[in-house]
Amino acid sequence: MVTENVEVFYGDSRAIKGISLDIRENEVIAFIGPSGCGKSTFLRSLNRMNDTIQGCRVTGRITLDDEDIYDPSLDVVLLRARIGMVFQKPNPFPKSIYDNVAYGARLHGLAKSRHDLDDIVEDSLRKAGLWEEVRDRLQQPGTGLSGGQQQRLCIARAIAVSPEVILMDEPCSALDPIATARIEELINELSTQYTIAIVTHSMQQAARVSHRTAYFHLGELIEVNDTEKVFTNPDHDLTEAYITGRFG
Numbered sequence: 001m002v003t004e005n006v007e008v009f010y011g012d013s014r015a016i017k018g019i020s021l022d023i024r025e026n027e028v029i030a031f032i033g034p035s036g037c038g039k040s041t042f043l044r045s046l047n048r049m050n051d052t053i054q055g056c057r058v059t060g061r062i063t064l065d066d067e068d069i070y071d072p073s074l075d076v077v078l079l080r081a082r083i084g085m086v087f088q089k090p091n092p093f094p095k096s097i098y099d100n101v102a103y104g105a106r107l108h109g110l111a112k113s114r115h116d117l118d119d120i121v122e123d124s125l126r127k128a129g130l131w132e133e134v135r136d137r138l139q140q141p142g143t144g145l146s147g148g149q150q151q152r153l154c155i156a157r158a159i160a161v162s163p164e165v166i167l168m169d170e171p172c173s174a175l176d177p178i179a180t181a182r183i184e185e186l187i188n189e190l191s192t193q194y195t196i197a198i199v200t201h202s203m204q205q206a207a208r209v210s211h212r213t214a215y216f217h218l219g220e221l222i223e224v225n226d227t228e229k230v231f232t233n234p235d236h237d238l239t240e241a242y243i244t245g246r247f248g
């Protein structure tokens with residue numbers, strides 16, 4: 001995915017200022033920075049989730065495989081299958097575990113038969129590291145799972161429609177350390193097949209899961225570099241101040 005001079009406005013207020021960023025295939029890129037610097041706003045612009053916010057406007061250009069994702073003729077539902085999203089708070093549908101994962105595949109007609117659909121559900125749950133825990137209770141409600149399991153269910157739901165990119169907005173912030181470690185492990189596993197952009201408040205988490213880290217400050221992208229470099233020898237003073245805890 002490539003973003004060129006992206007700006008995001010809420011009414012007259014500019015929350016994102018001229019961000020140009022190349023997100024590489026099969027990388028995990030972490031977005032970090034102080035609260036309110038625009039990480040979530042920028043992340044949401046990458047699959048047009050901001051469209052759902054009244055008064056929010058995006059300018060500049062964002063492409064996926066050279067295709068402008070803001071092209072008015074583009075099917076946004078299809079786009080959000082190609083660029084899936086996992087939110088801060090796990091948000092399974094009030095449906096069975098099976099139907100949560102099958103939902104997108106049904107919507108997009110990805111399965112020719114019930115057998116196909118069963119395969120998609122099993123494969124997605126396996127990739128999300130949840131199959132063994134739920135294989136005997138697929139018809140039970142997704143909302144009955146633990147928080148960490150629900151988040152893995154949401155990841156399975158995103159995977160089921162074969163996305164190219166998965167956006168994650170603080171996916172572990174509602175989870176305990178064990179469930180967090182499980183999701184981080186999963187991000188590492190998924191990165192062999194998917195491109196992942198993750199917003200996180202935890203520098204340790206960014207360091208553990210990402211290949212590159214982008215540091216945001218007051219709506220600007222200050223620096224993007226290999227994660228190890230950002231945390232050991234950043235190019236910019238503002239990045240250094242943040243990672244050493246001088247502000248944020």
Ligand SMILES: Nc1ncnc2c1ncn2[C@@H]1O[C@H](COP(=O)(O)OP(=O)(O)OP(=O)(O)O)[C@@H](O)[C@H]1O
Nearest residue numbers: 010015033034035036037038039040041042053201
């Ligand atoms: N729906 C909205 N309406 C108006 N302004 C908004 C909206 N969402 C975010 N903003 C503003 O845009 C700016 C960036 O917010 P955003 O939530 O993207 O930052 P963030 O870096 O993700 O913050 P945090 O780390 O606290 O989640 C902030 O000034 C915020 O107040």
